[in-house]
Amino acid sequence: xxxxxxxxxxxxxxxxxxxxxxxxxxxxxxxxxxxxxxxxxxxxxxxxxxxxxxxxxxxxxxxxxxxxxxxxxxxxxxxxxxxxxxxxxxxxxxxxxxxxxxxxxxxxxxxxxxxxxxxxxxxxxxxxxxxxxxxxxxxxxxxxxxxxxxxxxxxxxxxxxxxxxxxxxxxxxxxxxxxxxxxxxxxxxxxxxxxxxxxxxxxxxxxxxxxxxxxxxxxxxxxxxxxxxxxxxxxxxxxxxxxxxxxxxxxxxxxxxxxxxxxxxxxxxxxxxxxxxxxxxxxxxxxxxxxxxxxxxxxxxxxxxxxxxxxxxxxxxxxxxxxxxxxxxxxxxxxxxxxxxxxxxxxxxxxxxxxxxxxxxxxxxxxxxxxxxxxxxxxxxxxxx
Amino acid sequence: xxxxxxxxxxxxxxxxxxxxxxxxxxxxxxxxxxxxxxxxxxxxxxxxxxxxxxxxxxxxxxxxxxxxxxxxxxxxxxxxxxxxxxxxxxxxxxxxxxxxxxxxxxxxxxxxxxxxxxxxxxxxxxxxxxxxxxxxxxxxxxxxxxxxxxxxxxxxxxxxxxxxxxxxxxxxxxxxxxxxxxxxxxxxxxxxxxxxxxxxxxxxxxxxxxxxxxxxxxxxxxxxxxxxxxxxxxxxxxxxxxxxxxxxxxxxxxxxxxxxxxxxxxxxxxxxxxxxxxxxxxxxxxxxxxxxxxxxxxxxxxxxxxxxxxxxxxxxxxxxxxxxxxxxxxxxxxxxxxxxxxxxxxxxxxxxxxxxxxxxxxxxxxxxxxxxxxxxxxxxxxxxx
Numbered sequence: 001x002x003x004x005x006x007x008x009x010x011x012x013x014x015x016x017x018x019x020x021x022x023x024x025x026x027x028x029x030x031x032x033x034x035x036x037x038x039x040x041x042x043x044x045x046x047x048x049x050x051x052x053x054x055x056x057x058x059x060x061x062x063x064x065x066x067x068x069x070x071x072x073x074x075x076x077x078x079x080x081x082x083x084x085x086x087x088x089x090x091x092x093x094x095x096x097x098x099x100x101x102x103x104x105x106x107x108x109x110x111x112x113x114x115x116x117x118x119x120x121x122x123x124x125x126x127x128x129x130x131x132x133x134x135x136x137x138x139x140x141x142x143x144x145x146x147x148x149x150x151x152x153x154x155x156x157x158x159x160x161x162x163x164x165x166x167x168x169x170x171x172x173x174x175x176x177x178x179x180x181x182x183x184x185x186x187x188x189x190x191x192x193x194x195x196x197x198x199x200x201x202x203x204x205x206x207x208x209x210x211x212x213x214x215x216x217x218x219x220x221x222x223x224x225x226x227x228x229x230x231x232x233x234x235x236x237x238x239x240x241x242x243x244x245x246x247x248x249x250x251x252x253x254x255x256x257x258x259x260x261x262x263x264x265x266x267x268x269x270x271x272x273x274x275x276x277x278x279x280x281x282x283x284x285x286x287x288x289x290x291x292x293x294x295x296x297x298x299x300x301x302x303x304x305x306x307x308x309x310x311x312x313x314x315x316x317x318x319x320x321x322x323x324x325x326x327x328x329x330x331x332x333x334x335x336x337x338x339x340x341x342x343x344x345x346x347x348x349x350x351x352x353x354x355x356x357x358x359x360x361x362x363x364x365x366x367x368x369x370x371x372x373x374x375x376x377x378x379x380x381x382x383x384x385x
Numbered sequence: 386x387x388x389x390x391x392x393x394x395x396x397x398x399x400x401x402x403x404x405x406x407x408x409x410x411x412x413x414x415x416x417x418x419x420x421x422x423x424x425x426x427x428x429x430x431x432x433x434x435x436x437x438x439x440x441x442x443x444x445x446x447x448x449x450x451x452x453x454x455x456x457x458x459x460x461x462x463x464x465x466x467x468x469x470x471x472x473x474x475x476x477x478x479x480x481x482x483x484x485x486x487x488x489x490x491x492x493x494x495x496x497x498x499x500x501x502x503x504x505x506x507x508x509x510x511x512x513x514x515x516x517x518x519x520x521x522x523x524x525x526x527x528x529x530x531x532x533x534x535x536x537x538x539x540x541x542x543x544x545x546x547x548x549x550x551x552x553x554x555x556x557x558x559x560x561x562x563x564x565x566x567x568x569x570x571x572x573x574x575x576x577x578x579x580x581x582x583x584x585x586x587x588x589x590x591x592x593x594x595x596x597x598x599x600x601x602x603x604x605x606x607x608x609x610x611x612x613x614x615x616x617x618x619x620x621x622x623x624x625x626x627x628x629x630x631x632x633x634x635x636x637x638x639x640x641x642x643x644x645x646x647x648x649x650x651x652x653x654x655x656x657x658x659x660x661x662x663x664x665x666x667x668x669x670x671x672x673x674x675x676x677x678x679x680x681x682x683x684x685x686x687x688x689x690x691x692x693x694x695x696x697x698x699x700x701x702x703x704x705x706x707x708x709x710x711x712x713x714x715x716x717x718x719x720x721x722x723x724x725x726x727x728x729x730x731x732x733x734x735x736x737x738x739x740x741x742x743x744x745x746x747x748x749x750x751x752x753x754x755x756x757x758x759x760x761x762x763x764x765x766x767x768x769x770x
Contacts, residue, residue, distance in 0.1 A: 001562075001626040003400025008393070014642070015388025177386075210607050210627055211634065218599035225595070241386040242595055245643060249596065254639065257399070258630060315700070 001258040002207035011172040018174040023058035025172040029132040030090020045182040072099040074118040077106035091132040098142025105150035121161040130167035140244040141191030143251030145173035160271035177240035189337040190282025192227035195247040197285040202262040206369040209258025217310035265367020286339035291383035386643040387592035396557040403559040408443035410557040414517040415475020457484040459503040462491035476517040483527025490535035506546040515552035525629040526576030528636030530558035545656035562625035574722040575667025577612035580632040582670040587647040591754040594643025602695035650752020671724035676768035
């Protein structure tokens with residue numbers, strides 16, 4: 001086990017009645033909020049109306065900022081910051097999935113800055129403080145509701161960058177599985193692919209912790225059990241609840257204890273792809289991860305075999321078969337929930353190879369633990385067609 | 386999954402260099418502390434000297450309160466509170482195991498009370514505030530270093546009672562596996578029995594959460610893997626580290642998410658026994674738990690079988706055999722690490738049966754989920770000889 005520091009102060013309200021607790025949490029921070037939402041889904045499914053009615057009853061005034069894209073951009077964050085400053089809000093309320101919460105985090109730190117919020121991402125400027133942030137989760141995927149990270153995109157430079165600060169843990173997050181009933185089968189599957197990928201990025205990071213390894217295997221096994229049910233029965237409360245809590249736990253820091261850190265090379269490759277082609281993040285991950293694992297089959301055989309045994313119960317096979325069996329099983333699972341496993345499924349053809357490679361090289365895409373050079377890029381890319 | 390609320394703000398420093406971080410955490414709370422310790426071990430093994438020298442260098446003045454017993458009593462807490470008030474300390478620093486940290490928690494709330502601290506435990510009085518508490522852990526067992534609970538004993542009434550408050554989460558806890566090198570093989574084993582029991586109390590509580598079930602199985606499996614190594618090789622850093630982090634995770638609230646709550650019937654029985662005979666808590670638990678599980682074999686067969694498969698890999702047996710196999714395996718494991726599994730091993734003979742039964746009846750000992758009547762007491766007790 002590695003030395004580590006761990007703290008996660010976010011308060012989680014989980015269940016079908018969590019909105020009842022919004023007033024008591026909101027009142028801790030003030031009487032005026034900026035509500036940040038995505039495009040239209042929370043308007044159509046009635047969640048926004050419930051939130052607004054709860055805020056009205058609690059005498060909390062609000063301004064709504066809408067239109068956050070599923071690959072969120074810093075320009076939207078900068079626009080929302082201008083409104084937050086003008087309205088002098090006391091706290092931020094994100095109502096949405098990871099892209100909305102990530103944008104809300106940018107607004108929370110940007111509120112106190114006299115420069116574009118992108119500078120935090122680009123130059124790693126340390127945030128000294130942030131507006132308090134509450135989140136109401138409507139998509140199970142990124143874990144942003146219980147961590148200190150935010151990822152935004154810069155369309156003009158083609159970069160997608162992450163930023164982390166202890167000031168960015170939401171003060172409280174409200175997780176009602178019913179709020180994910182209207183997430184489409186596609187985006188439900190991408191969310192499952194996302195949470196699986198987060199667990200795997202940590203698992204293949206530096207340092208070894210037995211408890212983390214077993215927790216990762218638990219999360220993968222349960223994502224594979226409940227994912228297809230959530231995809232096929234969108235209003236199955238139990239399946240939605242399981243997937244929601246798995247996604248939160250995949251990236252709330254608990255899996256990283258006893259480790260030096262995750263790898264995040266697959267995420268870096270996927271970010272590079274999604275800036276070029278605007279593919280959904282989770283869908284991109286389910287394409288890249290099996291290729292990355294296949295590329296690392298030999299040097300990670302033992303750890304892949306552990307997952308083969310624990311996740312797919314391949315106990316009666318030898319280590320080679322267990323390792324390969326895990327990759328095959330994962331790919332088969334992604335296909336089962338209709339998350340793509342090849343670039344051609346998202347209409348990216350082999351003639352794009354040079355463009356993709358050049359973008360990987362230009363952005364020096366890499367993992368923290370498994371270092372990638374140009375020949376690694378080619379080998380991984382070749383496995384994605 | 387059940388609705389739930391979760392928050393755990395304690396900051397954990399884990400590793401062989403954690404004392405370096407004591408000044409930065411201590412300075413957040415003031416310049417004067419009450420250091421609470423047990424009997425002699427932290428003096429003999431040099432941990433107290435390291436802590437004092439660190440406090441001196443950070444210009445933090447301190448008063449030492451020593452002599453906390455392994456079954457801690459409220460009278461010691463009251464005496465420590467008097468000193469904390471007289472010295473007007475800014476925060477409490479516990480250096481020890483669960484009994485020391487539990488006493489320190491009592492001091493933290495008692496500091497602001499004008500009555501005996503026992504009233505909190507006896508009457509469930511709500512604590513409005515508490516002194517900040519830091520802890521330096523020297524025994525892996527109770528999880529008190531990362532939760533809001535404290536258990537104290539009242540020798541005059543024969544009661545052992547728990548108390549919980551969100552004000553009682555330590556602000557920071559320092560977990561150095563090396564600080565447990567001098568814990569005796571017996572107490573190392575009792576600590577392992579304690580952490581296993583905490584996981585099982587939660588597992589057999591009300592409500593079902595898949596993630597909690599798998600996390601419990603992970604903790605049990607790893608306790609069984611690393612426990613004997615920690616017992617037999619006291620200076621094996623890796624084994625000490627694994628057991629230390631397992632014990633913290635067994636009772637930091639993460640296993641309770643998605644559940645209504647734990648059962649805690651076995652703890653209630655053990656508390657009743659340890660007040661009568663002063664047996665070590667963990668040793669008492671390894672006697673009571675197998676008996677309690679055997680008593681519930683029929684009505685908990687399915688959940689016992691899950692543990693048989695996941696913890697002892699009894700996948701090729703039928704459900705009956707898996708369930709019974711788990712209990713047998715657990716008992717065998719406790720015997721392997723020399724934690725007692727029968728009352729006669731701790732010199733309590735069958736002629737004590739009436740006294741034990743009467744004490745259970747008098748104190749209305751029960752679990753929150755599995756309700757026990759007098760005939761249940763007799764049946765469980767019979768299995769403990």
